[in-house]
Amino acid sequence: xxxxxxxxxxxxxxxxxxxxxxxxxxxxxxxxxxxxxxxxxxxxxxxxxxxxxxxxxxxxxx
Amino acid sequence: xxxxxxxxxxxxxxxxxxxxxxxxxxxxxxxxxxxxxxxxxxxxxxxxxxxxxxxxxxxxxxxxxxxxxxxxxxxxxxxxxxxxxxxxxxxxxxxxxxxxxxxxxxxxxxxxxxxxxxxxxxxxxxxxxxxxxxxxxxxxxxxxxxxxxxxxxxxxxxxxxxxxxxxxxxxxxxxxxxxxxxxxxxxxxxxxxxxxxxxxxxxxxxxxxxxxxxxxxxxxxxxxxxxxxxxxxxxxxxxxxxxxxxxxxxxxxxxxxxxxxxxxxxxxxxxxxxxxxxxxxxxxxxxxxxxxxxxxxxxxxxxxxxxxxxxxxxxxxxxxxxxxxxxxxxxxxxxxxxxxxxxxxxxxxxxxxxxxxxxxxxxxxxxxxxxxxxxxxxxxxxxxxxxxxxxxxxxxxxxxxxxxxxxxxxxxxxxxxxxxxxxxxxxxxxxxxxxxxxxxxxxxxxxxxxxxxxxxxxxxxxxxxxxxxxxxxxxxxxxxxxxxxxxxxxxxxxxxxxxxxxxxxxxxxxxxxxxxxxxxxxxxxxxxxxxxxxxxxxxxxxxxxxxxxxxxxxxxxxxxxxxxxxxxxxxxxxxxxxxxxxxxxxxxxxxxxxxxxxxxxxxxxxxxxxxxxxxxxxxxxxxxxxxxxxxxxxxxxxxxxxxxxxxxxxxxxxxxxxxxxxxxxxxxxxxxxxxxxxxxxx
Numbered sequence: 207x208x209x210x211x212x213x214x215x216x217x218x219x220x221x222x223x224x225x226x227x228x229x230x231x232x233x234x235x236x237x238x239x240x241x242x243x244x245x246x247x248x249x250x251x252x253x254x255x256x257x258x259x260x261x262x263x264x265x266x267x268x
Numbered sequence: 269x270x271x272x273x274x275x276x277x278x279x280x281x282x283x284x285x286x287x288x289x290x291x292x293x294x295x296x297x298x299x300x301x302x303x304x305x306x307x308x309x310x311x312x313x314x315x316x317x318x319x320x321x322x323x324x325x326x327x328x329x330x331x332x333x334x335x336x337x338x339x340x341x342x343x344x345x346x347x348x349x350x351x352x353x354x355x356x357x358x359x360x361x362x363x364x365x366x367x368x369x370x371x372x373x374x375x376x377x378x379x380x381x382x383x384x385x386x387x388x389x390x391x392x393x394x395x396x397x398x399x400x401x402x403x404x405x406x407x408x409x410x411x412x413x414x415x416x417x418x419x420x421x422x423x424x425x426x427x428x429x430x431x432x433x434x435x436x437x438x439x440x441x442x443x444x445x446x447x448x449x450x451x452x453x454x455x456x457x458x459x460x461x462x463x464x465x466x467x468x469x470x471x472x473x474x475x476x477x478x479x480x481x482x483x484x485x486x487x488x489x490x491x492x493x494x495x496x497x498x499x500x501x502x503x504x505x506x507x508x509x510x511x512x513x514x515x516x517x518x519x520x521x522x523x524x525x526x527x528x529x530x531x532x533x534x535x536x537x538x539x540x541x542x543x544x545x546x547x548x549x550x551x552x553x554x555x556x557x558x559x560x561x562x563x564x565x566x567x568x569x570x571x572x573x574x575x576x577x578x579x580x581x582x583x584x585x586x587x588x589x590x591x592x593x594x595x596x597x598x599x600x601x602x603x604x605x606x607x608x609x610x611x612x613x614x615x616x617x618x619x620x621x622x623x624x625x626x627x628x629x630x631x632x633x634x635x636x637x638x639x640x641x642x643x644x645x646x647x648x649x650x651x652x653x654x655x656x657x658x659x660x661x662x663x664x665x666x667x668x669x670x671x672x673x674x675x676x677x678x679x680x681x682x683x684x685x686x687x688x689x690x691x692x693x694x695x696x697x698x699x700x701x702x703x704x705x706x707x708x709x710x711x712x713x714x715x716x717x718x719x720x721x722x723x724x725x726x727x728x729x730x731x732x733x734x735x736x737x738x739x740x741x742x743x744x745x746x747x748x749x750x751x752x753x754x755x756x757x758x759x760x761x762x763x764x765x766x767x768x769x770x771x772x773x774x775x776x777x778x779x780x781x782x783x784x785x786x787x788x789x790x791x792x793x794x795x796x797x798x799x800x801x802x803x804x805x806x807x808x809x810x811x812x813x814x815x816x817x818x819x820x821x822x823x824x825x826x827x828x829x830x831x832x833x834x835x836x837x838x839x840x841x842x843x844x845x846x847x848x849x850x851x852x853x854x855x856x857x858x859x860x861x862x863x864x865x866x867x868x869x870x871x872x873x874x875x876x877x878x879x880x881x882x883x884x885x886x887x888x889x890x891x892x893x894x895x896x897x898x899x900x901x902x903x904x905x906x907x908x909x910x911x912x913x914x915x916x917x918x919x920x921x922x923x924x925x926x927x928x929x930x931x932x933x934x935x936x937x938x939x940x941x942x943x944x945x946x947x948x949x950x
Contacts, residue, residue, distance in 0.1 A: 220352060220354045220355070223352060223354075223355050224352075224354060224355045224357075224358035224359070225358075225487055226487065227351065227355045227358065227359055228358055228359055228362050228552060228556075229486040229487050229490060229549055229552070229553075230486055230549075231484060231485070231486050231487060233346075234484040234486075235484075236345050236346075236349075237345075240345050245483050245484055246483060247479055247480050247483050249483065250478065250479060250483030250484050251479065251541075253484070254479075254541045254545070256346075257346075258541075
C-alpha cells in the first residue's frame with residue numbers, strides 16, 4: 207500500500223515537473239535563483255527578455 | 269524462468285499484433301472496428317521499441333551511460349540543463365506534436381484506411397522514430413549542434429547550405445498550408461470565427477495577467493485561459509444563432525486570408541509576451557488535453573470504421589487530391605510516419621537537456637511513437653464517418669459541383685451514398701450552415717472527433733459543441749504554428765541578412781523586424797492567396813509541395829545520419845538509415861516528377877498551366893495568375909529536387925571515399941568525458 211502511494215506520488219510529481227518545464231515555470235524559477243531575485247513584474251519582464259531569443263527560435267513541428 | 273516468461277509474453281504480443289495487422293489488411297467488404305487499429309498499433313510500437321530501437325541503440329549507436337552529455341558538461345541553467353527523462357520526453361513531445369499528424373492522415377483517408385495505417389505504422393517504426401533517435405544522439409555527442417551545423421561538418425558546405433534553404437522553404441510552404449487549413453475551417457462559420465477571434469483578447473489578458481498580476485504563474489493562467497476559451501465556444505453558439513452577430517462574424521475566404529496575414533505580421537512584430545507567448549501556452553494546454561481525451565474517447569467508444577480498406581481512388585482520380593497511391597499517400601502523410609522537421613527539434617533544445625545518452629532512446633524513439641499514435645487516431649476519426657459524408661466535406665466544388673443536390677449525386681455515383689438531406693442534417697447538428705466543400709482536412713477531422721466525443725461524452729445534444737471545440741482546437745494550434753513559425757523564419761532571415769549588412773541581423777532593430785516580418789508574411793501569404801483563389805482547391809497542390817519539402821529535410825537528416833554511421837565504422841548496419849533514405853528518395857523524386865510533368869492537369873502543374881493557357885482568349889487576369897502560380901510551383905518543385913540530388917551526391921562521395929579508403933573515417937564528436945552523475949545517483 208505504501209509502495210503504491212509512493213509510486214503515485216512520484217508519478218504526480220513527475221507530471222507536475224513536466225508541466226512546469228513545458229510551460230517555462232521551472233525556467234523562471236531557475237532564473238530567479240540564478241539572478242538572486244524574487245518574483246515580481248520586473249523580474250518576470252527581465253526573464254522574458256532573456257528567454258525570448260532562445261525560446262522563440264525553437265522550431266515547432268507541423 | 270523470467271526469461272522464458274518474457275519470451276512467451278513478447279511472442280504472444282507478436283502473434284496478436286500480426287493477427288491485428290492481418291485483419292486490417294485482408295478484411296474486405298465489411299466494416300471493421302477501430303480497436304483493430306488500436307491493437308495493431310500498440311503491438312507494433314511495443315515490438316518496435318523493445319527490439320528494433322534496442323538493436324539500433326546497442327549495435328549501431330553503442331549508447332554509453334558513462335559518457336557525460338552536454339547538459340552535464342555545459343550546464344548553464346538556461347539552455348544546457350540536466351533534466352529528468354520524463355520531463356524531457358514531455359518537452360520533446362509537446363514540440364514535435366503539431367497539426368500535421370492530424371490533417372495528413374485525414375486527407376489520405378480518400379484511399380481507404382489501409383494505406384494510411386500501414387504507412388504510419390511501418391514508417392514510424394522503421395524510419396521516423398529511427399531518424400529522431402539517431403539525430404538526437406548524434407547531436408548529444410556534438411554538444412547539442414543543430415542539424416544544419418552537423419550537415420556542414422559531416423557532409424560538407426553544400427549539405428549545410430541545402431539544409432538551411434530547405435528549412436526556410438519548408439517553413440514558408442508549411443505556413444501557407446497551415447493558414448489555408450484555418451481559412452477553410454473558418455469560412456462561412458460565424459461560430460468558429462467568433463471563438464478563434466476571442467482567443468486574441470483572451471491571450472492579451474493572459475499576457476497582462478502574467479506580466480502584471482501573477483508574474484510567472486503560467487499553469488495557473490493557462491487554466492484560466494482554457495476556461496475562458498470554453499466560454500467562448502459556448503458563446504459562439506449564440507453568435508451563430510443571432511442574425512446580426514452571425515453576419516458580423518461570417519467572412520469569405522479572401523477576407524479571412526487577409527486577416528490571417530495581418531495576424532501573422534502582428535505576432536511576428538509585436539512584443540512576444542503580449543500575444544505570442546500566452547497563445548503558445550494556451551494552445552499547448554489545449555493540445556495535450558485534447559489528444560489525451562481523444563485517445564480515451566476512441567478506446568471507450570471503439571467505433572466502427574465505415575470507410576472501406578481501399579477505395580476506387582487508389583487509381584489517382586481522388587477528389588480530395590489527385591494522384592496515385594504511390595507516391596502521394598506517402599507524401600500526404602509525413603508527420604505521423606517520418607518528418608524532417610523533427611530532426612530540427614531533435615537537434616535543437618532536447619539534446620541540451622538529456623542527462624544520459626541511454627535516455628535518447630526513450631525520448632527520441634518513444635516520443636515519435638506517440639506522435640505516430642496521434643496519426644492513427646486521426647485515421648480513425650476520418651474513417652468513422654460514412655464515406656459519402658467524408659467526400660462531401662473534403663471534395664472541392666470544382667470536382668463535385670456547387671449545388672448540394674449535384675454534389676450528393678456525384679458522390680453517390682462514385683458508390684458512396686449520401687443525400688443532400690443527410691448533409692443538411694449533419695450541418696444543422698454541428699451548428700454550421702453547410703459542410704460541403706470544406707476542404708483542407710480540418711473540418712472533416714472535427715466532424716469525426718465530435719462524433720467520437722459526443723458518443724462517449726455527453727450524447728448527440730453536445731455534437732455541435734464538440735465540433736466547434738475540435739475546430740477551435742485545430743485552428744488554435746495551427747495559428748500557433750503560424751505565429752511562432754513566422755517569428756522563427758524572421759530570425760533565420762535576419763541571421764542571413766546580418767552577414768550582408770550588420771544592422772539587419774539585429775533582432776531588436778525595428779526597421780529590420782518590420783522588413784523581415786513583411787518578407788516572411790508575403791512569402792507564405794503568396795501560397796495562401798494562391799490556395800484561396802485556385803478553383804481546384806489550393807490544398808490539392810500545396811499539401812504535396814509541403815510533403816516534398818518536409819521529406820527533403822528528412823533526406824538531409826538521413827544523409828547526415830548515414831554518413832556518421834559509416835564514419836563510426838558501422839557501415840554494415842547503415843541500411844538502418846539507408847533503407848528509409850532510399851524509400852524517401854523514391855517517393856520524393858516520383859512525386860516531384862508527377863507534380864511537374866504529369867499530363868493530367870489535376871496532378872501536373874505544367875499540364876494545368878497548358879490547359880488553362882489553351883482556353884478561350886483573351887485570358888482573364890485570374891486565369892493568367894493561376895497559370896503563373898502553376899509554373900512557379902513547378903519551378904519550386906524542381907529546385908527542391910536539385911537540392912536533394914546535391915545532398916545525395918555530396919553524401920555518396922563521402923561514403924564511397926571512406927569505404928574505399930580514400931578518405932579518413934573521422935567523426936567530429938566532442939571528446940569523451942566521464943559522467944559524474946553515475947556516482948552521484950548511485
